[in-house]
Amino acid sequence: MGKGINLKVNKNRCKGCGLCIEVCPQKILIISRSFNKFGYHFVEVANGDCKGCKRCAIICPDAAIEIFLEQDILTKTIYKENK
Numbered sequence: 001m002g003k004g005i006n007l008k009v010n011k012n013r014c015k016g017c018g019l020c021i022e023v024c025p026q027k028i029l030i031i032s033r034s035f036n037k038f039g040y041h042f043v044e045v046a047n048g049d050c051k052g053c054k055r056c057a058i059i060c061p062d063a064a065i066e067i068f069l070e071q072d073i074l075t076k077t078i079y080k081e082n083k
């Protein structure tokens, strides 16, 4: 995972459609062998260098991926301070 990037997959929202795997330029998303509580194989993050591009989160039809970038938090803080 890149520095300042925190990516979380909500495994019980994931239906294992594989769209996020297709769009990830770093090819670090994989389908787990395990099942979630609805019986789907869910997506996991393998070791690799996530760039925080958010393509996976944007394409996911089930909003199963959340990405927090330190950079976004800092930008919001600066924006609030300047208001």
Ligand code: SF4
Residues within 6 Å of the ligand: 007, 023, 024, 025, 026, 027, 028, 029, 049, 050, 051, 052, 053, 054, 055, 056, 057, 067
């Ligand atoms: S944010 Fe970009 S690089 Fe990181 S896992 Fe998602 S698609 Fe891949």
Ligand code: SF4
Residues within 6 Å of the ligand: 009, 013, 014, 015, 016, 017, 018, 019, 020, 021, 042, 043, 059, 060, 061, 062, 063, 064, 065
């Ligand atoms: S796009 Fe969403 S639902 Fe589909 S495999 Fe990825 S995380 Fe799961």
